[in-house]
Amino acid sequence: MTRVGVILSGxxxxxxxxxxxxxxxxxxxxxxxxxxxxxxPDKPQLDVVDHRTGEAIAGETRNVLVEAARIARGEIxxxxxxxxxxxxxxxxxxGYGAAKNLSSFAVEGPDSTVDPGVEKLLRAVxxxxxxxxxxxxxxxxxxxxxxxxxxxxxxxxxxxxxxETMGAHHKACPVESFVCDEKxxxxxCPAYMLGPGIKDVAAxxxxxxxxxxxxxxxx
Amino acid sequence: MTRVGVILSGxxxxxxxxxxxxxxxxxxxxxxxxxxxxxxPDKPQLDVVDHRTGEAIAGETRNVLVEAARIARGEIxxxxxxxxxxxxxxxxxxGYGAAKNLSSFAVEGPDSTVDPGVEKLLRAVxxxxxxxxxxxxxxxxxxxxxxxxxxxxxxxxxxxxxxETMGAHHKACPVESFVCDEKxxxxxCPAYMLGPGIKDVAAxxxxxxxxxxxxxxxx
Numbered sequence: 001m002t003r004v005g006v007i008l009s010g011x012x013x014x015x016x017x018x019x020x021x022x023x024x025x026x027x028x029x030x031x032x033x034x035x036x037x038x039x040x041p042d043k044p045q046l047d048v049v050d051h052r053t054g055e056a057i058a059g060e061t062r063n064v065l066v067e068a069a070r071i072a073r074g075e076i077x078x079x080x081x082x083x084x085x086x087x088x089x090x091x092x093x094x095g096y097g098a099a100k101n102l103s104s105f106a107v108e109g110p111d112s113t114v115d116p117g118v119e120k121l122l123r124a125v126x127x128x129x130x131x132x133x134x135x136x137x138x139x140x141x142x143x144x145x146x147x148x149x150x151x152x153x154x155x156x157x158x159x160x161x162x163x164e165t166m167g168a169h170h171k172a173c174p175v176e177s178f179v180c181d182e183k184x185x186x187x188x189c190p191a192y193m194l195g196p197g198i199k200d201v202a203a204x205x206x207x208x209x210x211x212x213x214x215x216x217x218x219x
Numbered sequence: 220m221t222r223v224g225v226i227l228s229g230x231x232x233x234x235x236x237x238x239x240x241x242x243x244x245x246x247x248x249x250x251x252x253x254x255x256x257x258x259x260p261d262k263p264q265l266d267v268v269d270h271r272t273g274e275a276i277a278g279e280t281r282n283v284l285v286e287a288a289r290i291a292r293g294e295i296x297x298x299x300x301x302x303x304x305x306x307x308x309x310x311x312x313x314g315y316g317a318a319k320n321l322s323s324f325a326v327e328g329p330d331s332t333v334d335p336g337v338e339k340l341l342r343a344v345x346x347x348x349x350x351x352x353x354x355x356x357x358x359x360x361x362x363x364x365x366x367x368x369x370x371x372x373x374x375x376x377x378x379x380x381x382x383e384t385m386g387a388h389h390k391a392c393p394v395e396s397f398v399c400d401e402k403x404x405x406x407x408c409p410a411y412m413l414g415p416g417i418k419d420v421a422a423x424x425x426x427x428x429x430x431x432x433x434x435x436x437x438x
Contacts, residue, residue, distance in 0.1 A: 011230065011238075012289030019230075019290055023242035023417075030418040051288035052295065069270035070231030071238055076271065198242075199249040 001035045002216050005087040005125075007079055007118060008040045008068035009097025013192065014049035015056075016064065018095030021135050021191050022071050024202045025093055028209040037087070038072035039079040040065040041115050046100035046107070064101045080117030084124030089216040091209070094136020094191055105140040110165040114144055131185040131215035133208050139188045143168035150181035154190030176203035180211055187211045220254045221435050224306040224344075226298055226337060227259045227287035228316025232411065233268035234275075235283065237314030240354050240410050241290050243421045244312055247428040256305070257291035258298040259284040260334050265319035265326070283320045299336030303343030308435040310428070313355020313410055324359035329384040333363055350404040350434035352427050358407045362387035369400035373409030395422035399430055406430045 006025060010016015029036050041064050048060040069076045092098060099106035103114045114122070122145055125132060134142050139151040140163065147167035153159050160170040171179045175196075178189040189204040225244060229235015248255050260283050267279040288295045311317060318325035322333045333341075341364055344351060353361050358370040359382065366386035372378050379389040390398045394415075397408040408423040 013292060014289075019238060020242050020245070020292075023239050024246065026239070027243065027417050027421055030416055031421075050285055051291075051293050052285050054293060066269055066271050072270075073232060073239075074270050074273060197249055198246050202246055202250075 001033060002088045002213055003086060004029055004034045004036050005082060005090045005121070006036055006038050007090060007092045007102065008038055008071055008076070009095060009101040010045050010062070010064050011067040011070045012049070012051050013095040014051055014054065015045055015047055015100065016067055016095055016097035017071060017093050018136060018192055019071060020198050020201060021095065021205060022093040024205045025091055025135065025209060028206045032209060032213055034213060038068065038076040039082050040068035040076055041101060041117055042078040042080065045097070064097070078117070079121055082121045084121060084128055087125060087130065089131045089133070089212050090122065090125050091133040091212060092135065092138040092141060094138045094193070096137070098136070098138040099140055102138070103141055103144065109162045112140065112144060114141055119145060129185060131187060131212045133212040134186065134188040135205060135208065136191040136193050139163065142186050142188065146184055146186060149184045149186050150179055151186060151188040152179040152190055154193035156193060159193070175200045178204055178208045178211060185215050187215070220252060221307045221432055222305060223248055223253045223255050224301060224309045224340070225255055225257050226309060226311045226321065227257055227290055227295070228314060228320040229264050229281070229283050230286040230289045231268070231270050232314040233270055233273065234264055234266055234319065235286055235314055235316035236290060236312050237355055237411055238290060239417050239420060240314065240424060241312040243424045244310055244354065244428060247425045251428060251432055253432060257287065257295040258301050259287035259295055260299065260320060260336055261297040264316070283316070297336070298340055301340045303340060303347055306344060306349065308350045308352070308431050309341065309344050310352040310431060311354065311357040311360060313357045313412070315356070317355070317357040318359055321357070322360055322363065328381045331359065331363060333360055338364060348404060350406060350431045352431040353405065353407040354424060354427065355410040355412050358382065361405050361407065365403055365405060368403045368405050369398055370405060370407040371398040371409055373412035375412060378412070394419045397423055397427045397430060404434050406434070
């Protein structure tokens with residue numbers, strides 16, 4: 001049974017994990033027979049956004065791990081305590097949380113840094129030659145940690161340019177497909193960076209999950 | 220194009236909508252070509268629960284509609300303003316929110332009442348002979364509003380007994396299937412009332428969506 005860590009970043013696309021993307025990934029992993037462990041940083045979110053209005057709520061604080069537990073139905077661990085040896089692969093769904101809470105990309109762009117617990121796990125998994133899947137805006141982490149990696153965030157020129165500045169090679173990619181850097185074992189897909197709808201996003205994520213599991217079982 | 224209202228009750232299974240169930244329903248509806256409008260009551264949640272510990276958080280309040288907007292990516296309307304003529308069918312995912320925020324079933328059991336906006340819409344849709352799908356614990360609404368209806372919440376004797384006390388006819392049902400009351404055009408499936416996992420829950424919800432859409436297009 002392939003053991004996959006899924007790194008969440010809250011619960012809701014404006015301040016945390018994109019909910020559709022994460023549930024589609026969890027469903028696809030379960031259907032493929034993988035064993036999943038959800039992970040998240042145990043720290044305050046960068047902000048809390050009212051998803052009806054799109055406005056940040058001044059003075060409100062929420063914890064990334066506690067909110068991510070809503071998606072994980074309570075079955076979630078602090079990513080800072082995760083051990084790369086316990087996983088055959090890792091997948092990181094998108095949502096602004098992947099650029100606000102897993103890294104500072106939403107604020108600092110090409111000068112961003114990655115959350116220490118997330119960085120430690122992703123580096124160790126990568127160094128062990130295990131695959132990592134990045135969805136939507138989550139490839140910002142790959143650009144920072146694995147310079148020269150091939151990846152996609154869809155087609156947005158500004159975001160793609162920021163990833164190129166960080167040393168990544170951006171490949172334009174339609175929503176129903178993915179980009180695979182075979183050498184780095186890094187897989188990415190655009191999801192809601194492109195949209196337009198949940199079934200389109202699901203098509204790409206299901207293929208990404210399949211590719212990550214294929215890489216996890218190949219030498 | 221079949222127009223389907225999806226009534227959400229927050230965001231997270233312990234105090235709102237079950238996230239997996241709602242996303243699976245939205246994905247299935249999109250794949251079947253339905254046009255979806257998410258709806259929720261604009262009022263405070265009954266409570267806010269820490270999904271890591273399972274404990275209610277004293278003193279914290281969240282709004283049902285604002286939290287549900289996380290699942291709906293902001294595309295959501297107040298259910299109190301919904302017009303039955305705008306929908307060919309309605310689906311209500313589960314989670315404790317369907318028994319805490321859409322009704323008082325979690326607290327009052329067989330003596331529970333339904334949120335006025337939800338009651339008005341469901342009664343009008345039902346009287347117009349349009350189908351309604353209820354997932355997980357959401358059939359508590361059908362038991363209250365449509366006495367004598369055939370439904371399922373899976374196999375839990377206590378919950379089934381409460382629905383029977385309200386006048387419903389409970390049918391035991393496996394997670395990958397559904398119960399259809401053809402006369403009432405009410406479809407229900409157990410989902411996380413039974414579990415055990417997301418792929419099992421998805422199997423039942425996808426069939427429920429198919430059955431609701433079939434009923435919506437039959438005279």
